[in-house]
Amino acid sequence: MASTQPEWPDSKAAIAGHPLHPMLIHFPVAALIFLVATDAAFLWTADPFWERASLWLVGIGAFGGCIASLAGMVDLVFVADIRRKITAWCHAIVAIMMLSLASLNWLLRYQAPGETLERWGFFITLLTAALIALAAYLGGRLVYEHGVGVDIDQS
Template sequence: MIHFPVAALLGLVAVDVAYLMSRDPFWARAGLWLAGVGAAGGWIASLAGLVDLVTVAPVRRLVTGWCHAVIAVMMLSLASMNWLLRFGDDQALVIPWGLYVSLLTAAMIALAAYLGGRLVYEHAVGVDTEE
């Protein structure tokens, strides 16, 4: 569930840089769509994470799980703000604010991915350990 939103939000950085270099309106329009797909898809995917966090007692006891959830909500809030920045006029705020928010969102994706990896590989969250 998270692959498409993550790809969209990371691709948004490249699209913003392409717009910065060329000022071609195509890249601004592509950025609007990538920001929207990334934010909306991320919120949908976060519902599955919320269900895990609330319903699985061992996950609720993990500090890593709570940190992952908080970082993910902050990242999705930034992604949503980035989409709203572009919504009315897809070119007006791309430079500098859209690019700054895209870079910050990408950094938070990396942190959330690291914490998610720790949940899976160190704590076996979502892993069937029964033989």
């Protein structure tokens, strides 16, 4: 009897069939979301600890996100079924915008500690968090609606 299940696209960036992108993205996302809290704590208390914590978190988020995005980019470029999905392209574009902002945020903080956070840092942090939410929504649609990176073989 023929299966009525659709063919789901497989990930090319995978270890033992487990896609790398969803494995790698959790820590950078957590760092960039927690950055909102450490920035707010610094603005509230002016304690330099929170400024240092924010610098580390935005660095982990930006650099870790770049590594995770490489795995996602491999799938986008090398898997035709993923490449054909508008949701995949939207997810990639939003993720690139978010990583660009996170990288800018880190660079500004690294070059001018103390000054940047009060001027632009918190705004960039909030914008980055909003883009993370949008990228997460689109990534969820890729998994749950389009089956990207999902193994449904139950034989």
